[in-house]
Amino acid sequence: MDAELSTAALTKELKDYCHRLGFDAVGIARAEALDDQREHLNTWLTRGYHATMHYMERTSQKRLDPRQILPSARSIVVVAMSYDTPYRHTDQPNRGKISRYGWGDDYHDVLLPKLRAAAAWLANRVPNAESKVYVDTGPVMEKQWARRAGIGWQGKNTNVISRTMGSFFFLGVLLTSVELEADAPIPDYCGTCTACLDACPTGALVEPYVLDASRCISYWTIETKPDVEFPESIRRNLDGWLFGCDVCQDVCPWNRFRKETRETAFFPRNDETSLALEQILAMTPEEFRQRFRGSPLKRPKLAGLQRNARMLQAAAECSQQSDVHAHDHSR
Ligand code: SF4
Ligand code: SF4
Structure with a gap:
């Protein structure tokens, strides 16, 4: 098997495994500096749009280059998991609505063990593989990686939107030293909508x-x-x-086009x-x-x-x- 084919085969096997773990979408991006985001992030921070979330300033350089977190990083695996359920919001007097993502169990507790299992699978398949996993907790721009990995585009509401899942899904990322076959980003389909x-x-x-x-x-x-x-x-x-x-x-x-979750923990x-x-x-x-x-x-x-x-x-x-x-x- 030549090197190119084995990279493709390993990528497919990993994606199949991630689907079996319960993720609804999996994409791969190359681990490189997010140079196209540098100006946007700096302007956003300068304008104070991060409010009191000062950790965003402190970690901005790491956010822009995953190799500052894992120097050996070659690929970024991005996983998505729907949290949409058949339930809907209703306005009722004297009650306060909860955002959908807060209805069930904490998504970190659901996604992180699955991502760790994917990292363990890679370590088993590729000797000396180094990996780090994040679910919304580290200095990683998940949305940008999701866009680059072809999961969706970042809409005008700043959420990642998929043509097959809408936007009610959680993201997780796995940084790895393993060379994997990268997916192509998909275009922005917001069009003239506001x-x-x-x-x-x-x-x-x-x-x-x-x-x-x-x-x-x-x-x-x-x-x-x-x-x-x-x-x-x-x-x-x-x-x-x-x-x-x-x-x-x-x-x-x-x-x-939202996709109902298979994970009952989010009900x-x-x-x-x-x-x-x-x-x-x-x-x-x-x-x-x-x-x-x-x-x-x-x-x-x-x-x-x-x-x-x-x-x-x-x-x-x-x-x-x-x-x-x-x-x-x-x-
Ligand atoms: S940006 Fe979205 S989440 Fe924030 S207040 Fe507006 S509608 Fe609500
Ligand atoms: S502009 Fe329209 S399509 Fe784009 S994120 Fe907003 S509501 Fe969705």
Whole structure:
């Protein structure tokens, strides 16, 4: 078997194995510097669009070149796993919506063991292979690698979109010293659509492909410290979200092609896609630990979720008062 054929054969075997592990899509990119992203990332950071996520500044050089993380890296394997379920969001008074990715178990706990199994498979097949795996936790630009590996394009809402899966999927990457056959990137199919920019409740998509995290509901409800109050521009436009926000994905026409997950761990716990605000506000730390063990909702902690619930209640009171004023003026 010549070297080229064996690279192709190894790549196919690895992809087949990743599919058997439960990943819905697998693509390969060459491990090289993301020179085409340097200017975009620097501008984004300079404008402060990363808000208080300062680790993004600290790790920007590593983000731009995977060989700063794994010097022997030759290939990047990108895996995708759908988290779409038959459940849908509903707006209900006195309840706060949870972003789809938070309905079930923490995706790190589901994807990381599978990625480690893929790395172990490679190490078994190729002596001295070096690999590192990441699921949204390291200084790796997963979305850029997904684009280069042909999983999808990065849409104007900044999510990776696949023509066969929409955008409700998680990404994981495996950096490896093994030479694998790279896939070709696919073109951008956003076309003239601007649905996500038009629908964002807080105007966080400041221009196509540019997200200002400091205006994004996901950032405010998940990433900020519990003692931080939301600015009025966010509080008034929360649109019922308690944890995260799916608006710019829900309106994306490519999500007509969403693919239902095979992983039951991503189905909503207790069939709940939203939570009663009073229940969150009355929850004890022990109840919180039990209810959200192994859930992405642990990230903002109980105090963060309670702050979010208070913000939603304040927003509802404000809108009721505006309705009363509007009614008074109309008489
Ligand atoms: S997640 Fe919500 S707030 Fe953030 S950009 Fe998308 S629509 Fe806007
Ligand atoms: S809503 Fe339209 S513009 Fe936005 S990501 Fe989807 S296809 Fe692209």
